[in-house]
Amino acid sequence: MMPDEVAAHCALVLETNNLRGGADAEARAGTSLQRLVALLARQQLPLTALAQVVVTHDGLSPATCEAVARAAGRAIDFVRIERSTGYYDAKNAGFEATDAQRCAYVVFADADCLPDDDWLLQMLLPFAQADAPAVVAGRTSYAANVVGTALTTIDFMYFPNADHAGATSNFYANNVAFRREVFAQHSYQALDGVYRAHCQVLGMRLRAAGVPIRYVAQAHTEHRLPDTRAEALKLRWMRGQDTYSLTPHLLRSYVSPRWQWLARSGPIGPLAVLFTRLGFSMKALNRQDLPPLRGLRWLAGVALILGFSAIDMLGAFARGIGWHTTGRTHADAQALSYHKP
Known part of the structure; x- marks a missing residue:
């Protein structure tokens, strides 16, 4: 065809x-x-x-x-x-x-x-x-x-x-x-x-x-x-909170049975997932079909990856200790503003 x-x-x-x-x-x-x-x-x-x-x-x-x-x-x-x-x-x-x-x-x-x-x-x-x-x-x-x-x-x-x-x-x-x-x-x-x-x-x-x-x-x-920057920070926090719920699915799909206890470990499992993701993010920099960052721009990119990942980790830690800020139902009905051209 x-x-x-x-x-x-x-x-x-x-x-x-x-x-x-x-x-x-x-x-x-x-x-x-x-x-x-x-x-x-x-x-x-x-x-x-x-x-x-x-x-x-x-x-x-x-x-x-x-x-x-x-x-x-x-x-x-x-x-x-x-x-x-x-x-x-x-x-x-x-x-x-x-x-x-x-x-x-x-x-x-x-x-x-x-x-x-x-x-x-x-x-x-x-x-x-x-x-x-x-x-x-x-x-x-x-x-x-x-x-x-x-x-x-x-x-x-x-x-x-x-x-x-x-x-x-x-x-x-x-x-x-x-x-x-x-x-x-x-x-x-x-x-x-x-x-x-x-x-x-x-x-x-x-x-x-x-x-x-x-x-x-x-x-x-x-x-x-x-x-807005406030909404950008909120997005990072919510993505960190999502990691808590995503962790059991990731463990069942990709990790051996002896590590499944991490799904019941409070914040430990999600933080382990995010630290692993951080390593992949560092490796992915300049390898995702975008114009490469060089020199000071590359250093700025690394710093931003570390900073954004840290916010995600705070969100995951908060969810892991019972502080759920995205709501226990209909969390995906929440909306940020994406109107700027």
């Missing part, structure tokens, strides 16, 4: 949960969504090539929906969700709204990300090949500056799956595509008290089920940073 033939049987699902935060969020969400859709409409493989486009939201006005569809140059299916619906449940809801007869493939993206001009084409190319995979993971990064490069080594690392050439063991929910039947079988499962780790758990479940995830670095999208 050609990529446009795959596109003709593909749905794109966009959630707007990450646009909920900040002052005057409703109006700014509409502006941010229109900006993204206008970018997608100008892709090398445009939105008009797709079978369906679905946008989940919790209160966009009819005028905003009309403006977004106009920017897309095509019809869009808007799916209303509750304000309490979490980020991953919104993606599940968007998938449920896709047409099972027309859409054999489903691409998931976030309304706060900025894709490269050929992002959609690169995402769908593997499905057009003879050895078409079941899942394709694109590459997500922050902006190509010192702060963004440092944070990319922490938040958006990819770990090869040694059992399959060109495969990754993990993916990020803002940049992934599935064959319909694979996502229908697995989807995102509830994880109470977890902000953003459900996709990592799903990656482990797919690996255990023998479903390889094809990694395509050329399918790149840029994730924005929160609009």
